[in-house]
Amino acid sequence: xxxxxxxxxxxxxxxxxxxxxxxxxxxxxxxxxxxxxxxxxxxxxxxxxxxxxxxxxxxxxxxxxxxxxxxxxxxxxxxxxxxxxxxxxxxxxxxxxxxxxxxxxxxxxxxxxxxxxxxxxxxxxxxxxxxxxxxxxxxxxxxxxxxxxxxxxxxxxxxxxxxxxxxxxxxxxxxxxxxxxxxxxxxxxxxxxxxxxxxxxxxxxxxxxxxxxxxxxxxxxxxxxxxxxxxxxxxxxxxxxxxxxxxxxxxxxxxxxxxxxxxxxxxxxxxxx
Ligand code: C2E
Ligand code: MG
Ligand code: MG
Ligand code: MG
Numbered sequence: 099x100x101x102x103x104x105x106x107x108x109x110x111x112x113x114x115x116x117x118x119x120x121x122x123x124x125x126x127x128x129x130x131x132x133x134x135x136x137x138x139x140x141x142x143x144x145x146x147x148x149x150x151x152x153x154x155x156x157x158x159x160x161x162x163x164x165x166x167x168x169x170x171x172x173x174x175x176x177x178x179x180x181x182x183x184x185x186x187x188x189x190x191x192x193x194x195x196x197x198x199x200x201x202x203x204x205x206x207x208x209x210x211x212x213x214x215x216x217x218x219x220x221x222x223x224x225x226x227x228x229x230x231x232x233x234x235x236x237x238x239x240x241x242x243x244x245x246x247x248x249x250x251x252x253x254x255x256x257x258x259x260x261x262x263x264x265x266x267x268x269x270x271x272x273x274x275x276x277x278x279x280x281x282x283x284x285x286x287x288x289x290x291x292x293x294x295x296x297x298x299x300x301x302x303x304x305x306x307x308x309x310x311x312x313x314x315x316x317x318x319x320x321x322x323x324x325x326x327x328x329x330x331x332x333x334x335x336x337x338x339x340x341x342x343x344x345x346x347x348x349x350x351x352x353x354x355x356x357x358x359x360x361x362x363x364x365x366x367x368x369x370x371x
Contacts, residue, residue: 125178129162129188137163138188140195141355142209144364145326145348148340153368155208155239157348158196159355160188179214186217190226199358200234203365210239210269215246219253224260231264238266239290244276247286255286262287269326274314283321291318295329295349302334315342 132138142156162170179185192211200206217223231238240261247254247270258268269290274297293314300307311327318325327339330349339347353364 122178125175126182126184129175129179129182129184132162132164133184133188133191136191137165138191139163139169139357140192140199141357142361143348143355144353144361145210145346146352148336148344148347151352153207153364154346155210156361157210157212157241157355158192159212160192180216183216185214186220186223189213189217190223193226193230196238197230197234200237203362205365206234206237207365208237208239208267210241212241212271215250218242218246218257219250224257227261227266228264231261231266236265239269240266241269241271241292243271244273244282247282248277248279251282251286254282258287272328274310280317288323290324290326290346292326292328292348293344295327298327298329298335298339298349299331301338302332308338311339311344312342315344319343 139161140158141161142158144156145154146152147154160172160176162175164170167174179188189211196209196211200209213223227235227238227240240258242254242258262268267289268287269292270288271292272294273291275294291314293311297307297311297314301311302308315325324345326346326348327335327344328348330336330339330347330351332351335349336347336351356364
């Protein structure tokens with residue numbers, strides 16, 4: 099009967115829920131353990147001035163050193179982590195690593211870092227940025243997604259104004275993919291627009307994508323912001339971005355994310371020429 103079918107569906111659904119909850123809880127426990135054992139690491143992806151190809155800075159990207167699976171990229175864990183309150187502790191540990199790295203450099207460079215919606219609305223995270231900013235604030239670039247700027251507009255404005263007082267700069271990550279609303283650009287203190295790699299990777303195939311990248315670069319210029327193109331994988335893309343007047347390029351064509359030691363080697367190579 100209809101009723102019986104309903105019951106079956108319900109219990110099946112129940113079992114699935116249990117399995118999912120278990121997997122989720124298992125993940126959370128694992129992530130907590132990973133933080134305790136300091137298994138979150140930072141990789142750094144350099145980015146370069148388009149015209150001179152000289153180093154402009156590097157983006158810090160989270161990795162998880164799993165004892166069985168090896169080095170994991172964020173796609174393997176960031177969703178669960180961002181849903182958990184643990185994310186802010188992980189991002190605070192990341193800030194501490196960035197501070198130590200910057201202080202170890204003879205000639206520090208700009209370091210960009212990504213923050214989750216939870217951290218952006220967490221007073222303790224703001225305090226952590228304030229605490230390290232006396233030393234390294236002027237080298238920091240905070241990356242936030244435009245989705246967050248729209249959904250948490252008021253809290254984001256307060257947070258960004260606070261960090262900018264510390265000399266920290268702000269980049270809008272994955273620009274062009276979140277919301278079509280440009281209203282936040284009128285009000286929010288922003289320094290960089292990061293053109294999402296999906297546009298960059300389609301622009302050599304599609305006139306429309308090219309028109310979008312061209313327009314985003316012009317928009318940024320008129321607003322007095324710098325553009326960073328992400329996901330640059332080919333010479334052709336690089337040349338086109340140079341032609342369009344994009345300020346900074348980041349992508350596998352120039353450099354992949356690398357461990358701290360590799361970035362240090364790159365920095366000392368640059369220093370010796
Ligand atoms: P994102 O901030 O947009 O970072 C750029 C991602 O694109 C990185 O992936 C980078 O490795 C990748 N990428 C760079 N150049 C190229 C290229 O030429 N081709 C291709 N196909 N990919 C390229 P990754 O490291 O896997 O990070 C993925 C996302 O994870 C980041 O996207 C960011 O949203 C998130 N994430 C990373 N670290 C953190 C963190 O500390 N906190 C938070 N909340 N999110 C983070
Ligand atoms: Mg980013
Ligand atoms: Mg991005
Ligand atoms: Mg992206």
